[in-house]
Amino acid sequence: MTISIIGVGLIGGSMALTLKEKGFATKLIGVDANPEHAQKALALGLVDEVKELHAAVQESGLVILATPINAAEALLPMVLQMVDQQVVMDVGSTKKTICEAASQSPKRGRFVATHPMWGTEYSGPEAAVKNAFEKKATVICNKEDSDADAVALVEQVYGLLGMHIVYMNAEDHDVHVAYVSHISHITSFALANTVLEKEREEDAIFELASGGFESTVRLAKSNPAMWVPIFMQNKDNVLDVLNEHIAQLRKFKSCLEKENYEYLAELIEKANGIRRILK
Amino acid sequence: MTISIIGVGLIGGSMALTLKEKGFATKLIGVDANPEHAQKALALGLVDEVKELHAAVQESGLVILATPINAAEALLPMVLQMVDQQVVMDVGSTKKTICEAASQSPKRGRFVATHPMWGTEYSGPEAAVKNAFEKKATVICNKEDSDADAVALVEQVYGLLGMHIVYMNAEDHDVHVAYVSHISHITSFALANTVLEKEREEDAIFELASGGFESTVRLAKSNPAMWVPIFMQNKDNVLDVLNEHIAQLRKFKSCLEKENYEYLAELIEKANGIRRILK
Numbered sequence: 001m002t003i004s005i006i007g008v009g010l011i012g013g014s015m016a017l018t019l020k021e022k023g024f025a026t027k028l029i030g031v032d033a034n035p036e037h038a039q040k041a042l043a044l045g046l047v048d049e050v051k052e053l054h055a056a057v058q059e060s061g062l063v064i065l066a067t068p069i070n071a072a073e074a075l076l077p078m079v080l081q082m083v084d085q086q087v088v089m090d091v092g093s094t095k096k097t098i099c100e101a102a103s104q105s106p107k108r109g110r111f112v113a114t115h116p117m118w119g120t121e122y123s124g125p126e127a128a129v130k131n132a133f134e135k136k137a138t139v140i141c142n143k144e145d146s147d148a149d150a151v152a153l154v155e156q157v158y159g160l161l162g163m164h165i166v167y168m169n170a171e172d173h174d175v176h177v178a179y180v181s182h183i184s185h186i187t188s189f190a191l192a193n194t195v196l197e198k199e200r201e202e203d204a205i206f207e208l209a210s211g212g213f214e215s216t217v218r219l220a221k222s223n224p225a226m227w228v229p230i231f232m233q234n235k236d237n238v239l240d241v242l243n244e245h246i247a248q249l250r251k252f253k254s255c256l257e258k259e260n261y262e263y264l265a266e267l268i269e270k271a272n273g274i275r276r277i278l279k
Numbered sequence: 280m281t282i283s284i285i286g287v288g289l290i291g292g293s294m295a296l297t298l299k300e301k302g303f304a305t306k307l308i309g310v311d312a313n314p315e316h317a318q319k320a321l322a323l324g325l326v327d328e329v330k331e332l333h334a335a336v337q338e339s340g341l342v343i344l345a346t347p348i349n350a351a352e353a354l355l356p357m358v359l360q361m362v363d364q365q366v367v368m369d370v371g372s373t374k375k376t377i378c379e380a381a382s383q384s385p386k387r388g389r390f391v392a393t394h395p396m397w398g399t400e401y402s403g404p405e406a407a408v409k410n411a412f413e414k415k416a417t418v419i420c421n422k423e424d425s426d427a428d429a430v431a432l433v434e435q436v437y438g439l440l441g442m443h444i445v446y447m448n449a450e451d452h453d454v455h456v457a458y459v460s461h462i463s464h465i466t467s468f469a470l471a472n473t474v475l476e477k478e479r480e481e482d483a484i485f486e487l488a489s490g491g492f493e494s495t496v497r498l499a500k501s502n503p504a505m506w507v508p509i510f511m512q513n514k515d516n517v518l519d520v521l522n523e524h525i526a527q528l529r530k531f532k533s534c535l536e537k538e539n540y541e542y543l544a545e546l547i548e549k550a551n552g553i554r555r556i557l558k
Contacts, residue, residue: 224547268503271471
């Protein structure tokens, strides 16, 4: 099958690698607003050809929309106007807005809203990696609004990528990802700024930074072009979680100020409960 | 050389493994307040014998104090009373308090204050791992207060563990670790509590939790018996950093509330500066 990847970066490029390797994509067409990214994707062998949007969609059986989510929201209605029997899937980190963008299209049934739960702090075609999605979860949202054959094709794609599929509605998805992904990025950005703002001796950080620091701060390398639209689109859920997180941090602050170390131990024991969820 | 490890847990046990493997420790003696830990360390082969404190110190050339830091603070003056020419080193996460505890001893010169910058979220003898410290940094504090031969022995130990040594005074150390280690643990504990408090659907977290979530939350599994004393001893520095961190989080909150996405992008770009420090 010929597959178009719109936005040949970390996610689109990583998908391209596996779909080619497994023989599912007989031809991969790259479309990218940034000509340098498109050429880089070609040079790296992520795609076989680079085309403009309309020609790519016409020629493809499957179109994977893998741009930042604000661009995806703008592009999807236009792509659906070009579609006959092709299937269009997105891979964005929020699902309510993109489903609303699709809902007015007479071709809504050809679209499948998805979110593979994998990423790194890097972006662009150079960030693409092989076997990226294996054994991770992916979400398909509002399945009932998509044609059965379109869902079946997307399920096949995620099967080839080695992912297990979770089905939920778009609104629930957006609440859950605020907890399991978006807040982690905000705390990481804020932690990086805390250290960069106050710890003037960068050499000392560089020397001493251990695994714990690295793991809590690595997400702070993530790209604003990707993350600002996510926070915009999921603002209400992210604000709810952020307010709760600040309240939780204030409890730690209060324990230290009042030297209430019994309550501090309780807070830590409670946090240890995360072991139930993360093995 | 016969070496005593007081507190045969994650750090003491991991050191024992390498010092034995490299042939530096001809005999390893374990001392632990928890008899189950001591027996477990023996069963796991971390130590060759288990003894009570006085006998162990008498027999050893090097004593490694690897208990939680509140116990180390209490034990060190007593251990120094038992010492003739033995060298005593600690491995705790704060350095000012332990150096103060040593400062009144006529045997202060036999003590070397150190902090190897490695750990995991696990604890106890079962958590010990081989080659744990390799290529990480370790700190030696207030070197001028230790006898030259004691420092030389400790430098040899860290060389065998494959660590590079950074020298600084205890007060500077405690400021730096508040930034590069202690605040990461507080944000991780608070993040775990945020999710456990508000996200009632633990199944959804379990299904969806991706690498980003796992890396920012894994430290929340850390043991209160280790961390409460660290926050106690480094309270003032940790509070400074925590206050700054809450202020940084409030900036993100304000951007979202006011829909000021330009400033949000600026905050993220600034956070990206952590790339200068973490490769």
